[in-house]
Amino acid sequence: MFSSPYSLLLLATLFLALTLCPSNAQLSATFYSSTCPNASSIVRNVVQQALQSDSRIGASLIRLHFHDCFVNGCDASILLDVGGNITLSEKNAAPNNNSARGFDVVDNIKTSLENSCPGVVSCADILALAAEASVSLSGGPTWNVLLGRRDGLTANQGGANTSIPSPFEGLANITAKFSAVGLDTNDLVALSGAHTFGRAQCRFFSNRLFNFSGTGSPDPTLNSTYLATLQQACPQSGNGNSLNNLDPSSPDTFDNNYFSNLVNNRGLLQSDQELFSTNGSATVSTVNNFSNNQTAFFQAFAQSMINMGNISPLTGSQGEIRSDCKKLNGS
Known part of the structure; x- marks a missing residue:
């Protein structure tokens, strides 16, 4: 069956491909x-x-x-x-x-x-x-x-x-950073939903509270009541390392309240609020969908975490299995 020179070459090529691409x-x-x-x-x-x-x-x-x-x-x-x-x-x-x-x-x-x-x-x-x-x-x-x-x-x-996307960046820059690692706009919105729990230091959003983009005024997309609360928690002369809940309504629970906050102009970080407040962006409809449908958010988030986990992994004989995560083996 593989008697011709072409067939033998094809067989050798297939064998080499299997050798170079192990199943693991x-x-x-x-x-x-x-x-x-x-x-x-x-x-x-x-x-x-x-x-x-x-x-x-x-x-x-x-x-x-x-x-x-x-x-x-x-x-x-x-x-x-x-x-x-x-x-x-x-x-x-x-x-x-x-x-x-x-x-x-x-x-x-x-x-x-x-x-x-x-x-x-x-x-x-x-x-x-x-x-x-x-x-x-x-x-x-x-x-x-x-x-x-x-x-x-x-x-x-x-x-x-x-x-790494910055909380101070605009949506276009953040979208580009996601795209650079093979993640799309849906991944961007879904993964941003991880801000439904945890804390952020004042220094990562204080620019929105007093002098947004050098205007001398707060970020106009911030809900006025929420703005007053944040200004009290993070005064201009205060400690920039002070912590604030990313989601004030349920700070330790993973739910879809993050998106409801964005719809109500209560996103803590600039990079969060821009998902909803950037006119004409494809992210707006996705935020609305996740705000209204927690199941849709959960399904998208799980898939996007898998997508993110697939970014350029080392496999096979590449790299090593560290015995201590803080240092290379033998160092």
Whole structure:
């Protein structure tokens, strides 16, 4: 059947393709089914325990996954401290410095996993599993987390400074940053809905309260009652690190109130409110839909989390499985 030179060449090409593209290069919900079958429940238990003493931790953990995936893909580079070959840490980049948190919980998860199945579960997969656990334990949707990522060998502080969407940016810039990693407008709106729980420091939105875009006046899209509340909580001479609920109505619950807030001009961050207040944007109808239909939001959010988790993962023999999420093996 494969007697002709062309057929033999075709067979050799197919064999080479299969050799270069091993089956484990595809993320899979069952990746650890034989090597660490309890991985998901171990992660969930540690997150659940952490939530008992820190109501913010769920939002903090999903933010780590988000900020990781937008820089070099989902490779746990955000977890690396300075040391060895790592001279600049993403932890010290502007979007993360003094605001990214939850690293101790990630370390606790890693310790528990290493005790159960040493050298098996990557730190990148820990971030993906912890994000899902954080959402579902807070009343949000659940989804089958695709697994099989490996951990990166480098950090990219410069990339963190430029690639992670900023709360001060306009919708066009943020849309471009999502597009750059293969995520569309629906992903942008759905993933922004993670701001339905957690806190934000005054310094990330105080510009909206007193001198928006150098006008000397507040952001006109802010609800006047909400504006007065925020001005009292974040005075001009106050502590920029003071915390405010991203969703004042249900700050620790994962629901669709975030979108109802936007419709009522009560979005805390500029980047949030612009999803609804930018005239003619395709995001407006999506915000309205999610505000009226929590089920639609939950379904879209779960799919968008899977989409985000698929950003440039290291698989197969790429990278490594770190034994300590804070540093490269052997450093």
